[in-house]
Every structure is written in C-alpha cells, then in structure tokens.
Amino acid sequence: MIAQYLEHTLLSPTAAFAEMDKLVAEAIEHHFVGVCVPPFWVKKVKRDLRQHDIAVVTVVGFPLGYNRSEVKRYELQSCIRDGADELDVVMNVGAVKAGAYPWVKQExxxxxxxxxxHERLLKVILETAYLSPEEIVQSCKVCVEAGVDFIKTSTGYAPEGATLEGIRLIKESIPAGVGIKASGGIRTLAQAQAFIAAGAERIGTSAGVSIVAEAQQAGGGAV
Known part of the structure; x- marks a missing residue:
C-alpha cells in the first residue's frame, strides 16, 4: 500500500489547530506511516495519535540549517521530550560549501x-537543490559515518525539491542500512511510485490524501 511510504506533512507557518486536527484525522483514516509537523505541534499531535501506530516526525534547524550546533541539539532534545519519534535535521549547507565536512560529521x-x-530516528535533510553531485556524495558519506538513519532530499523551501537523479545518486552513495526520504514537490501517485522505484523508502508530501485516492482508483492502492 502506498500509504505505508507516506509521511503526511504540514509545515506551513500559518497552520493552526483546525489544520492539525485535519492532518491527524487523515493520517488515521488512511494509515499513513507518519505525520511531519513543526516542533510547536509535536506534543498535541503525539497526544492525538497515542492509540495509533503512526510516527510523529518533526524538523530541527528548519528550514535553513545554519543554526549553531548547540541550538540544534537543544531543539532536538525538546522535540524528543514532547514525544517526537523521528527528527528531520537540516544540514548546514554553508558548512558543506566551505568544505567543512569534518565539522558536518561532528555535528x-x-x-x-x-x-x-532515546531510541529515535535521525534523518538528515541535505537540501540537494543547493548542492553539486560531488557535494551530495560527500555529504552522504559523512552523514553515514556519523550514524544517521536516513538521508532526506529537501525541506520544500528551496527552489527545487526531490529529483530522480538526486535519489539515484544518494542511493549509490549510502549502504543498504541507511534509508532515503524523498520530499519536496511530490504531489502525484506517479511521482511517488517513481521515487520509490529509484530507492526512496519514505515520501514526505502534503498531498498524501490525493495520492492515496489516485492509488485506490488505479486498483487497490498498490505501489
């Protein structure tokens, strides 16, 4: 089922209670693998999903990633205390551009x-739209050496989101034990299927409901 790949995402700066309640209800109805929400909403969403096997995902250092390391660490700790199951951390693109890979690895x-x-998953957002192929490969290398669980493509705030070329390059650059999350601009079933075929194990999207509806119309919701 395609829903098992989808993280139902709402990271709009204007989202309020009604939108979060709708997100949670849709996640329960469609059995999404997770919901991705801003840190402010983690405690509420975790409480609302307490009886459901749906991961609460949030973001750290979002969306620019150039916060100081100690700030990211405090934010991560705060999100864990509030109940986040998975943390999507934005990598410092400026540090990569400066060639400071040992620093990125340390962070x-x-x-x-x-x-x-705390038995939580860490995903690192590379923001591939700003990186060369060589920088993507090297960033994957240091993140894997740092022990991260997933490599994620994008925040959705850069000029371009996930691309098939980017997913394939990440896939070639990481071992089998590290997952890939494609995000940014994925709005149709065909796109989601293509990214999964290219190697993505998670799809971050705000269009989860329409993607599931497409899958059901296409025949049973299969990938």
Missing amino acids: MAALAQEAHQ
Missing part, C-alpha cells in the same frame, strides 16, 4: 547519538 554524530540514546 551530525552528536545529534545521531542524542537521538539514538
């Missing part, structure tokens, strides 16, 4: 250790 290792101590 991600500290965050991964913190997440894993």
Whole structure:
C-alpha cells in the first residue's frame, strides 16, 4: 500500500489547530506511516495519535540549517521530550560549501547519538537543490559515518525539491542500512511510485490524501 511510504506533512507557518486536527484525522483514516509537523505541534499531535501506530516526525534547524550546533541539539532534545519519534535535521549547507565536512560529521554524530540514546530516528535533510553531485556524495558519506538513519532530499523551501537523479545518486552513495526520504514537490501517485522505484523508502508530501485516492482508483492502492 502506498500509504505505508507516506509521511503526511504540514509545515506551513500559518497552520493552526483546525489544520492539525485535519492532518491527524487523515493520517488515521488512511494509515499513513507518519505525520511531519513543526516542533510547536509535536506534543498535541503525539497526544492525538497515542492509540495509533503512526510516527510523529518533526524538523530541527528548519528550514535553513545554519543554526549553531548547540541550538540544534537543544531543539532536538525538546522535540524528543514532547514525544517526537523521528527528527528531520537540516544540514548546514554553508558548512558543506566551505568544505567543512569534518565539522558536518561532528555535528551530525552528536545529534545521531542524542537521538539514538532515546531510541529515535535521525534523518538528515541535505537540501540537494543547493548542492553539486560531488557535494551530495560527500555529504552522504559523512552523514553515514556519523550514524544517521536516513538521508532526506529537501525541506520544500528551496527552489527545487526531490529529483530522480538526486535519489539515484544518494542511493549509490549510502549502504543498504541507511534509508532515503524523498520530499519536496511530490504531489502525484506517479511521482511517488517513481521515487520509490529509484530507492526512496519514505515520501514526505502534503498531498498524501490525493495520492492515496489516485492509488485506490488505479486498483487497490498498490505501489
């Protein structure tokens, strides 16, 4: 079922209670693998989903990623206390552009250790729209060495989101034990299927309901 790949996402800065209630209701109805919400909403959404096997995902250092490491770490700790199951951390693109890969590795290792101590998953958002192929490969390398669980393509706020070329490049650059989350601009069943075929194990999208509806019309919701 396609819903098992979808993280139902609402990261709009204007989203309020009604929108969050709708997101939770849709996630329960369609059995999405998770919901991705801003840190402010984690505690409420976790409470609303307490009887359901749906992961609460949130973002750290979002959407620009250039916060100081200690700020990201505090934000991650706060989100864990509020009940987040998975943390999507924005990598510092400026550090990558400066060639400071040892620093990036150190930051991600500290965050991964913190997440894993609390049995949470850490996903790193590369923001591939700003990176060259060589920078994507090297960023994947240091993130894997740091012990992250997933590599994620995009925040959805850059000029371009996930691309099939980017997913394939990430897939070639990481071992089998590290997952891939495609996000940014994925709005149709055909897009989701293409990204899954290219190697993505999670799809972050605000169009989860319409994607599931497409799948059902196409025949039973299969990938």
